[in-house]
Amino acid sequence: MTGRRTMLLVASAVLATGSLATGCSSGAAQSAPRTVDVEVSDLQFTPSEVAVSVGDTVRWTFDDGGMFHHVEATDHSFDSTIVGEGTFSVTFADAGTHPYACSIHPYMTGTVTVSE
Numbered sequence: 120m121t122g123r124r125t126m127l128l129v130a131s132a133v134l135a136t137g138s139l140a141t142g143c144s145s146g147a148a149q150s151a152p153r154t155v156d157v158e159v160s161d162l163q164f165t166p167s168e169v170a171v172s173v174g175d176t177v178r179w180t181f182d183d184g185g186m187f188h189h190v191e192a193t194d195h196s197f198d199s200t201i202v203g204e205g206t207f208s209v210t211f212a213d214a215g216t217h218p219y220a221c222s223i224h225p226y227m228t229g230t231v232t233v234s235e
């Protein structure tokens with residue numbers, strides 16, 4: 120495990136993702152970075168497990184009627200702080216697996232897997 124990871128925290132995602140890459144994971148030529156959405160609603164993360172490539176962004180959207188939630192990586196590599204609305208985005212610069220949970224509702228869990 121590398122202690123320090125380089126990440127871009129985008130408070131308010133305004134990334135224009137014009138293209139959806141489908142089914143290309145050859146790894147040789149890196150396709151355009153993607154943004155993968157995770158919905159935070161009904162006391163769960165949907166989808167709870169996402170797989171992305173280095174350079175991709177995961178964007179959580181808090182939409183649970185104002186209920187406060189928290190996206191907190193178990194390895195502390197990212198932390199949304201406790202919020203009730205809006206979005207939280209993380210761009211992953213390194214490969215790795217990041218389990219995360221909501222500190223308020225510990226049964227709310229998810230995993231981001233980042234591959235080269």
Ligand SMILES: [Cu+2]
Pocket residue numbers: 162187188189221222223224227
């Ligand atoms: Cu929660």
